[in-house]
Amino acid sequence: MTVTESVLYEGLAERVQQQIQQGLFQPGERLPSVRKLAERESVSVSTVLAAYERLERLRLIEARPKSGYFVLHQAREQLSEPSICSPPARPVPAHISPLMMDLIDTRKRGRLNFSTAMPAQDTNIGRTLRRTFARLSREGKFLHNGGYGALDGAEPLRRQIALRSLDAGLTVSADDIIVTVGCQNAISLALRVATRPGDVVAVESPCYLGFLQMIEAYGLKAIEIPSHPSDGLSLEALQLALEQWPIRTLISVPSFSNPLGSCMPTAKRRALVDLLGKYDLTMIEDDIYGEMSFFTGQRPTAVKAFDRDGRVMLCSSLSKSIDPQLRVGWIMPGRHYNEVLHQKYITTLSLPELPQLAAAELMAGGQYDRHLRHCRELYCSRLAELTDLVAEHFPPETKAARPQGGIGLWLELPRHVDATRLYYRAREHDFAFSPGELFAVDNRYQHCLRIIFAQPWTDERKQAIAQLGAWVKEAIAVPPVSQRLPSEVS
Ligand SMILES: Cc1ncc(COP(=O)(O)O)c(C=O)c1O
Known part of the structure; x- marks a missing residue:
């Protein structure tokens, strides 16, 4: 063709x-x-x-x-959408669940991993990358060719990122971009320059656990803002919080958030930027899933595209679209460019050139776009398979998000089902998912969980999900302690 x-x-x-x-x-x-x-x-x-x-x-x-x-x-039509939560409307120190260390430990995670947000491993991009790495090495494009690489990152990569950003409505040049060690490092640099210890940072609820870890580590306080499962962050709730609290920074994933998979509509993005201006707020826009839409094939316009003051720092990486081992990420720090570059200088100096050059080649040669097109199809159908499995094996009260991109599905179980207990039970059976308690500062999402669907649905993986559904059914057959007769409570 x-x-x-x-x-x-x-x-x-x-x-x-x-x-x-x-x-x-x-x-x-x-x-x-x-x-x-x-x-x-x-x-x-x-x-x-x-x-x-x-x-x-x-x-x-x-x-x-x-x-x-x-x-x-679509099986997802049988499952209703998760409810919008109402987190405590005040800033609190973030205390990370001890479960986090459990999940980081690969030995404990189990053989079947539904927990790590890792892209599909059965595509051709790995082979293409290995070939590109080998060729660049043969050509002597790295090591013993001039010492430290450029502080802001390899120019060919920054130029490719700038070109791709046009699709997100951004007109930036290679000089507006700093390459980082993945997206996590980009967000951490941004948070460092945007806040001082004790400051209040607004986050979505539920939110990516990495944000909470950084907020805790930097001595900040988090205020959780309710998020709609399909539209994302509630601007009304954000405005209320801004009227009450001295919030310095907002961290948000407007495109295919983690864990909900929500995508903020364009008009709401524009309104968000107005709000940022009105309250003189810095925003860290995590766009890591921005190119991973599977419904329309078009990537959403970035919030940063509406920002005229340089107050939005956009962070992203290739960890979800290619491989987290590449550790290629970037930040567009806007008016904080010099401070971010300085922070990068202090913390990392420069990065290995090879992954950056290989990524730039894949982008320039069209392989990256072809890969993304393939992944869109793959993830859309793998999500449909997972939703079918949930509809078949979980109790009908189960609610499921309807992600429009990304690689994770958020499930809300009946209130008294404890997803953390299910997590430990799953581990005994050699599989792991992410229990809801990881995605908030308290145990509000104890009855929720996230399943990553990027890998192929082998019989073994299907059985694990069916088993999980059977445990949930078992758990709801037992009434919660508060509803049991005294004689039933041991
Ligand atoms: C929303 C979000 N941001 C950032 C990261 C970290 O990305 P990276 O591996 O590029 O550092 C993740 C990883 O799961 C994520 O889900």
Whole structure:
């Protein structure tokens, strides 16, 4: 298939996908015949067939012999969305769950890992990277070629990142970007320059546990802002908090947040930037999943794209899209550029050149984009498989988020089910997921959990999820202690 043909069929698949998501075609309904759609769209029959095949791979439609293509019922429609929480509306010191150390320890994690947010390992990008590494080494592009690399990072990589940023609505140059050791390092540098010990930092609730760890380590206080499972951070709640507390900084993942998978709509992003200006707030925008949308194939416009004051520091990396071992990340620090560069100088000096140059080559050569396209399809169908498993094996009261990108699914179990207890039970059976208590400063999400769905669904992995569902059913069969008769409580 030529490049033009693949652009045509992907575009068509995306349009039909959007029409399904907007409800124009309902589950169970027949889609236009291949011929009719080819005529309407002025494309060839083979383009329509390729588009329909793509939607089949995404598990959105199915072909029925001699009848045509039909919209599939999505298991996620059977599961309601998680509720919006109301965290304590005041700043508190962040105390990280001791479970964190357990999960970091690879020996304890179990063989089947649904816990680490790691991209798929069954794609070709690893091989391509290894070849690129080998060639760059042969060509002597690193080691013994001039000492420390540039403090702001390798120029070819910064230029590629600047080019890609156009898709996020950002007009930045290579000189506006600093390469970091993954996204975690970028956020940590940003937090260092944006805060002083004792300051209050607003975070989404639930939020990525790494933020809470940094807040704790830097002697800061966290104020958790409720987040909607599909729209993200509540701006009303943020504004209320801003009126009451001296908040210095907001850390947020507007695009496919971790753990909810929510994606903030564009108008809300614009309104958020207005709020940042009104309260003179710095924002750390974690865009690590920004290119990993699987529904429309278009990456969301970054919050930073609406920022005219340079107060948004955008942080990202290739850890979720390629491999966390690359440790290639970056920050666009806006008006804090010099302070961030200085912090980087103090903490890391410079980074190994090889991963940076290899990443730049993959971006320039188009392999990275091809890989992303492949991953979109892969993750969309792997999420559908997981949702099917949850709908089949978990009790019907289970609520599931509807991520539009990323690699994690957030589940809310009936209130009295303790996900941490399930975690320890799972470990005895050689598998691990992330219990909800990791994603907040208190135990508000004790009945929630996150499952990473990036890896292929082998029988063994499916069985582990089915087993987890059976334990949840078992747990709800036993009434919570508060509802038991005194004679039942030992
Ligand atoms: C939202 C978010 N930000 C940052 C990170 C850390 O990324 P990196 O491995 O690039 O440091 C993670 C890793 O899970 C994450 O989920």
